Amino acid sequence: MEFEEARATVPQGTSAPGHDQPTRERVARSILVNGPSTAAALAERLDLTPAAVRRHLDQLLEEGAVEAREPRSTAVRGRGRPAKVFALTEAGRDLFDQQYDDLAVQALRFLRETGGDTAVREFATRRAAFISERFEGVRAEHPELGSAEVLAKVFTDEGYAAAVRDVPVGEQLCQQHCPVSHVAHEFPQLCEAETQAISLVLGRHVQRLATIAHGDGVCTTCIPDIPTTDTKERVS
Incomplete structure (x- = not known):
């Protein structure tokens, strides 16, 4: 997978095929800059719907660019399991600037x-x-x-x-x-x-x-x- 610069703005929650790659890059770069993040945090940060973020995360997971981890926080939450966080893998970091x-x-x-x-x-x-x-x-x-x-x-x-x-x-x-x-x-x-x-x-x-x-x-x-x-x- 090669990342490229976004050239157009995709309306919130939409993602035409031609816009998938730039949006996926935004998801990966947000994890790079802000550290391991939940899907909900990424959606809020990037002004995307949770469904759109999960779709891009699924693709990044399939490509081996990110991995899902259990959250480190032991803070008391509501019912249900804590949301997983997504972190860049070594391969994901390679996509940015480690060619040499x-x-x-x-x-x-x-x-x-x-x-x-x-x-x-x-x-x-x-x-x-x-x-x-x-x-x-x-x-x-x-x-x-x-x-x-x-x-x-x-x-x-x-x-x-x-x-x-x-x-x-x-x-x-x-x-x-x-x-x-x-x-x-x-x-x-x-x-x-x-x-x-x-x-x-x-x-x-x-x-x-x-x-x-x-x-x-x-x-x-x-x-x-x-x-x-x-x-x-x-x-x-």
Whole structure:
């Protein structure tokens, strides 16, 4: 299946054959950006009928682009089983922007063979430099945003579909998509360099809790409220 840009607006609840593909892309992209979602949430988000969303989900399931999961929430609901959530599979993520993963992996393997792990780490650090290079500029452009929200915008602009979630200990930076996840599966130095760069621009210790590269649905970084005393110096 290949996704293409929508060129026309389909009235709510309708879907002529020529419009199926763009609408299906909207469903998949909504899951990419917002994370695993129920059919009802997708219908509301995309202004479609639940029946239309389920039809597209059925097709995406058949193609292997999404998978149905049991919801994690244990909140008390009404009668009946909790609604399933739909998440992108590895194949579904491939449909967006990972065409060059094989080439990137081969290049990093060559770099490791010729320069060792040190060369790979240096490459990963250089790649993650976009975080420090763009952080102050984005913060100056958007003074209304908190530091974690600035980071989310920096990552989103780089294709990570990032957002911030409040948690009791502080905040979590959640990346619903990772454009280098397949490469990072073999070369975790990419994830480690990003985490270190986040820590340095925020001036505090952060902890990576989950990564798409290692099978989690979302890359999640915990940002505690209180800065530590040993990482207050920002990257220049």
